[in-house]
Every structure is written in C-alpha cells, then in structure tokens.
Amino acid sequence: MRDVAQAAAVSLKTVSRVVNDEGGVREETAARVHQAIAALGFRRNDMARVLRQGRSSRTLGLVIEDVANPFYSAISRAVEEAARSKGYLVIAGSSDEDPERERDLIRTLCERRVEGLLIVPAGIDHRFLLPDLHMGMAVVFMDRPPGNIEADTILIDNVGGARQATQHLLDQGHRRIGMVGDLPHIFTAVERCEGYAEAMKAAGIGVDELLVRLGAHDVEAAEQATSELLALPDPPTAIFAGNNRNTIGALRATRAAGTRVALVGFDDFELADLLSTPVSVVTHSPADMGRQAAQLLCQRLAGDKAPPRRVRLPVELVRRGSGEVVPL
Amino acid sequence: MRDVAQAAAVSLKTVSRVVNDEGGVREETAARVHQAIAALGFRRNDMARVLRQGRSSRTLGLVIEDVANPFYSAISRAVEEAARSKGYLVIAGSSDEDPERERDLIRTLCERRVEGLLIVPAGIDHRFLLPDLHMGMAVVFMDRPPGNIEADTILIDNVGGARQATQHLLDQGHRRIGMVGDLPHIFTAVERCEGYAEAMKAAGIGVDELLVRLGAHDVEAAEQATSELLALPDPPTAIFAGNNRNTIGALRATRAAGTRVALVGFDDFELADLLSTPVSVVTHSPADMGRQAAQLLCQRLAGDKAPPRRVRLPVELVRRGSGEVVPL
DNA sequence: TTGAAAGCGCTAACAT
DNA sequence: ATGTTAGCGCTTTCAA
Numbered sequence: 001m002r003d004v005a006q007a008a009a010v011s012l013k014t015v016s017r018v019v020n021d022e023g024g025v026r027e028e029t030a031a032r033v034h035q036a037i038a039a040l041g042f043r044r045n046d047m048a049r050v051l052r053q054g055r056s057s058r059t060l061g062l063v064i065e066d067v068a069n070p071f072y073s074a075i076s077r078a079v080e081e082a083a084r085s086k087g088y089l090v091i092a093g094s095s096d097e098d099p100e101r102e103r104d105l106i107r108t109l110c111e112r113r114v115e116g117l118l119i120v121p122a123g124i125d126h127r128f129l130l131p132d133l134h135m136g137m138a139v140v141f142m143d144r145p146p147g148n149i150e151a152d153t154i155l156i157d158n159v160g161g162a163r164q165a166t167q168h169l170l171d172q173g174h175r176r177i178g179m180v181g182d183l184p185h186i187f188t189a190v191e192r193c194e195g196y197a198e199a200m201k202a203a204g205i206g207v208d209e210l211l212v213r214l215g216a217h218d219v220e221a222a223e224q225a226t227s228e229l230l231a232l233p234d235p236p237t238a239i240f241a242g243n244n245r246n247t248i249g250a251l252r253a254t255r256a257a258g259t260r261v262a263l264v265g266f267d268d269f270e271l272a273d274l275l276s277t278p279v280s281v282v283t284h285s286p287a288d289m290g291r292q293a294a295q296l297l298c299q300r301l302a303g304d305k306a307p308p309r310r311v312r313l314p315v316e317l318v319r320r321g322s323g324e325v326v327p328l
Numbered sequence: 329m330r331d332v333a334q335a336a337a338v339s340l341k342t343v344s345r346v347v348n349d350e351g352g353v354r355e356e357t358a359a360r361v362h363q364a365i366a367a368l369g370f371r372r373n374d375m376a377r378v379l380r381q382g383r384s385s386r387t388l389g390l391v392i393e394d395v396a397n398p399f400y401s402a403i404s405r406a407v408e409e410a411a412r413s414k415g416y417l418v419i420a421g422s423s424d425e426d427p428e429r430e431r432d433l434i435r436t437l438c439e440r441r442v443e444g445l446l447i448v449p450a451g452i453d454h455r456f457l458l459p460d461l462h463m464g465m466a467v468v469f470m471d472r473p474p475g476n477i478e479a480d481t482i483l484i485d486n487v488g489g490a491r492q493a494t495q496h497l498l499d500q501g502h503r504r505i506g507m508v509g510d511l512p513h514i515f516t517a518v519e520r521c522e523g524y525a526e527a528m529k530a531a532g533i534g535v536d537e538l539l540v541r542l543g544a545h546d547v548e549a550a551e552q553a554t555s556e557l558l559a560l561p562d563p564p565t566a567i568f569a570g571n572n573r574n575t576i577g578a579l580r581a582t583r584a585a586g587t588r589v590a591l592v593g594f595d596d597f598e599l600a601d602l603l604s605t606p607v608s609v610v611t612h613s614p615a616d617m618g619r620q621a622a623q624l625l626c627q628r629l630a631g632d633k634a635p636p637r638r639v640r641l642p643v644e645l646v647r648r649g650s651g652e653v654v655p656l
Numbered sequence: 657t658t659g660a661a662a663g664c665g666c667t668a669a670c671a672t
Numbered sequence: 673a674t675g676t677t678a679g680c681g682c683t684t685t686c687a688a
Contacts, residue, residue, distance in 0.1 A: 001681060011659045016683065024657060041459025045441040047375050047385065048681035052664050057375065059440075068404065073401040077394065080422060089436060091387075091419045108417060111374040112387075243585060251602060271597075274579060276604035285606070301544025329665065339675045344667060352673060376665035379680050 001044070007036035019044050033185070048125045050113070060297065061109035062092040063102060063119045071267060071286050073148040075142065078290030079118055086298050088115070095182070097217065099123030110137065116297045118290075121146055124185070140293045144187035145310070152300070153309045154293045157186050158266075161315035162195025162240065165264040168280070168317055169238040170203045172326050174262060178211040178229045178236035180222050189214060192242045192266055211236050212292055222249020223256075230257045237327040238262035244269045247279065247281040262325035264317075273320055280323030284315040329372070335364035347372050373482050378441070388625065389437035390420040391430060391447045399572055399595060399614050400448070403470065406618030407446055414626050416443070425511070425545065438465065444625045448617075449474055450515065466628040468621045472515035473638070479578030480628070482621045482639045486516050488569065488595075489610040489643035490523025493592040496608070496645055497566040498531045500589060500654050506539040506557045506564030508574045517542060520570045520594055539564050550577020551584075558585045565655040566590035572597045575607065590653035592645075601648055608651030612643040 005015045017186040018033040064072040080090050102122045116138035124147040140151040179196050182189035213225035241247035254261045254285045267269030268283040334345045346361040378385050392400040423430040428452040445467035452475040469481040504608035507524050510517035525535045541553035553570040575593030582589045
C-alpha cells in the first residue's frame, strides 16, 4: 500500500480511501491510485486490516467429524451457505472423533480469531472453552451437546426417532429386533439406543443384550457386527441401524448373508429408495441443522445475549419397504 | 499480551518467549507468566503474529464446486488431511459453478493471505490470478485446467475413461449408445464426450446427435435427459453417463421407465454395487487427486520452482453388471 | 479533498 | 535471563 501511495504520488490514507471506497477523493486522484494498484498488483492485506480495526476476522470455524461423510458434508454446505450470506468465510476441520484433535483444532481456530465456532463435539469436556466464551467467542454445538458447559445446541430427536423406528418393526410383528450402533461414548448412539430400549420395554419384550451391538463406527465394523447378529443361534428377524454408516454396513451384511431381515436405519441416504429392497429410514435434515446453527451463531455475533438455547429438530419415519418385511 | 506481562510483572518479550516456548526463561518466571495467562484467559493473536513475521498465514484456500457432492467432499477431506500433516489449515468455499463467485472467493482468500490455493475452476479465464502468481501465491488446479494461464494441474484421464466405457458397451453388441453429460462448458464433460465420440467413430458408427444430451448438471436434469432419450422412437439400448450425478439420474430414469438398458457411469459412488443391477463404472480416486494437489502445492510453497506440471491420474473400468447388459 | 501521526498485537533485532 | 525499540500493513483520529 505504501508502494501504491508512492507510485500514485499520494498519501497512504488516500490509497486506503480509494481501496475501501470511502469517498472524499477527487476522481482524477482515484484514477491515478487505481492505475498504481493495477500496475503493482496490489491486494489489500486483510490480516492487517482486521488487526487494526479490532473487529474480528469475518471468519467462522467449523469442526466436524469427517467431511467425507455425507451427513457432515451436508452440514458443511449449509453452514457455508448461511455464513456466506452474512459475509463470513468458513475454516473447517475434521476431528475424526478424537477429542485431542478437536481441542487442537479449536485452539488453532481461536488463535486465528475466528468470530464464532460451530462444533460437532467429539470430546466430553469443553470447559477449556470457558475463557474464550468469556472473551466473547460465540459457539454453537451441533448434533451433540457440549460437556460441562452451557452453550447453544442444535440437536435432533434421537430418542423419538429410534423409538418410532423400533415401534414400526414391532408393529410388523417382530419380537427379536437387533440394533447396530456407533461408539457407545457418542451422544447420538446413546440416545438412539435409549429410544430402541424404550420401545422394546414398552412392548413388554425388553432388551436382549446379545442383540445390541454398539461400537460400529464405520461401514466395515457395522457389516461385521450385523454378520455376527445374523450368525447367532437365534438371530434377530429385524435390525435397527443407528446411523447412515451403520445402515449401509447392515445392508451389506444382510445382502451377503442372503437372509430375509427387516431393516430400518437412522439418517436418510442417497439411493436408499433405489435398492432392490428400498430402505426405510428415520429422516431429518442435516442441512437444516447446519443452517439453523449458523443462523443462531450469527444472531449471537449480532449481540443476542439471551440464555443458551437448546433446539431439537424433528425426525420422520419414511416407509420404503425394508422396514415392512414381516417375520417368517 | 500486554496485560499478561503486567499481571506477571515481566516484559512483553518475556511473555512472548513463554507463549512460543522459546526458552531462555527461568522456570519460576515462566510459571508466573503461565499463571497470568490462565487467569486472564489469554490467547495469542495469530493475525498479529503472522503480520509481524511476514510469513503468511499457514492457511490454504480451497475452491470447489459443492462440498455436498461426494466427489468434492472426498477431495476436501484429502486436502485437509494433507494440509494438516504439513501444519496448514484450510479455508474452503463452494463456487457452485459460477465464475463470478469463484473469482470473488479467490479474491477474498488472497486478501486473507492464504499461502496457496487449490482450485477446481468454474470460469474459463484465470488471468486475473497473474498478479497474485507473480507475488508468490502458489496455485494448483484440480480436475479441470485453468484458462489462459500456466499452472500446476492435476487431471484424470477423461478421454481414455470415456472411450473405455463406450468401447465396453460396443463390445456387448450395442450400436445405439446414448450419452448423458454435464454442462457443455465444463472441461470434463467435453473430454468425456470426446472419448465417447472417439470410440463410436472407431467402431464405424459415428455420433448420432439425437443420442447425446449434455447440459445435465444435477440428478434431476440427468433423469429428465435420460427419460427423453428412452422416449425416442428409436431409443438407445445403452447409456454412458458422464459423472456421478448423471449416473444417478440415468439410474432413476431407467428405473422409472422400466426398460432394459445397459449403463456405464463415470465416477464410482457408494452403493453402486448394491443396486438390483450393480452399476459398472469408470473409477478413479478423488482422494488421490486432492492429496497429490495438496502435496504439489506444499512443494511449491517449499520453494520448488520447476515449470508447471500437468498430471493425469489413471482411471479403471469396473464391471458390475449394468454395463454387461446385452441389447435385445 | 488530502495528509501526518499514532497504534492494533505481536516478534526480530539488539540491548542489558 | 530479561527488557527495549522498532515496525509488519493497515485504519483511526485529527489537522491542514
């Protein structure tokens, strides 16, 4: 910028005025400045700008588990969109379900002075965020609540969805219903397991621990877990799968086993309706979650000081066929 | 930081030393400083740090079309991973195939002083990047080459893959082979169309323009285009779909029409092997593309001044069933 | 309409 | 082992 000023034979401040369209500059002068800018290939340094202005970086930080999972990429997209409409950029990072990596990422993002954070938490204790919160950092949690702190959180109705899915299978006459779920320290896995258990108990059946397989975090693990369920002496006639990875693993296992098993999954996924037996699922909108979280964050950044909100987004059971298979 | 210095009764520089683990500080003093840091909830300001050090921001910019598309989310993930291993963060944005938005994004990223850019270009003229390139900005293009400038580019073998797919359909005895492709100004759509045309001509059949439908950018458009092909008086007996969106659209249309049509798609996709007729595809690795692009970018940032490289990644035809359907 | 000077939060270079 | 000074590139404030 100094170089531009020199080249245009004006002061620093005049260049600044031109660059930022502040007005109060003669057209003739402005033209000279623009020429110098073009000649030197000048680009305003936003870092310096932000530093001086004291306002933060017009950047949001996004911490998710893994962008390559369609659930999170849908959230990402919605967050980016909402952020862009308010003039924010998004720095995103994947925690891979590792609390240490999550903390690292968050620290780095705070040091970069993002104005706000959108987090799908992996860890169970977020007190390390307290100082940042007090310093005015805005944080909204998505999909899972934070640990040991109060903060805005957007969740979905996990218990209700799981209960509905299980009840639906019960309604078809199934009594032995297995469940394949994610790692047992993950909030959604626990809640969905609760919903499943509630429905089973309400039906007077109760939970047979042999039929519940938590700990399947990827498709392969879910396939393995499902295969084991199907290989039991008295195998389940129906399976409730706790998320999109679990459902696809269960699908692969039932296909491989060649057995006739009913299946309802949590989370919708592309092509669910095109499979040879279309898959019944509990749907919800990850895009809505991302959008609402981003909007809430922006409200906070705009000065909303109301107490932390906890939102539960609705889910819906979609019958496509796989959940309507009746027991033999 | 000044506050911390005051609270710990030391100088600014001593705090800086402690914060950055520079050593040369008595343990006792360091302890006092750490205490003050904790008490005040101090976080080093990376903006100021970067500004002072002159080195850029340890941040890379990523411009893709849409994170919600699995092809791009796979790239994103690989880029993030590679970047992280080298100590970089990634700011990502979706251009939505809009050149103006692409340019906006790139300008903003440059103003933020990202050290390098990874771009899946939407526009056809990238001369606007020349000043930044001269100022030392490193840029690697992915999936499509830049327009009117020389820069590192990682591509895949579009022509070869399309030729192989088409040849495979010809080998099954098909003569009327339709093609559904993306917008005709997109590089990969053009190259894949070329590969298709080459194979058709080499077989002595040539291209029947009625059977070629470009312009399908999303699943709905591809479904519509395929439906129209199937409704022709003399419909194709086989279809080559130009990308993952096109393939899924084609799949939906053939399913809806209930006709028996062979199908080979470009890009692999999850569940392709689980459909009632498993889908034959031309596979390649978007993750490899992202990884290699990020690695090349890091090499450039480390000072590699060799002339711009153009890499072509291999593709492979995977036979799963849908491509092996023979004409009636 | 234009410019000069001070300072955002930090670190490099040089004291002490 | 610790402190002082200057300055990164910009904007704010005040003056001309």
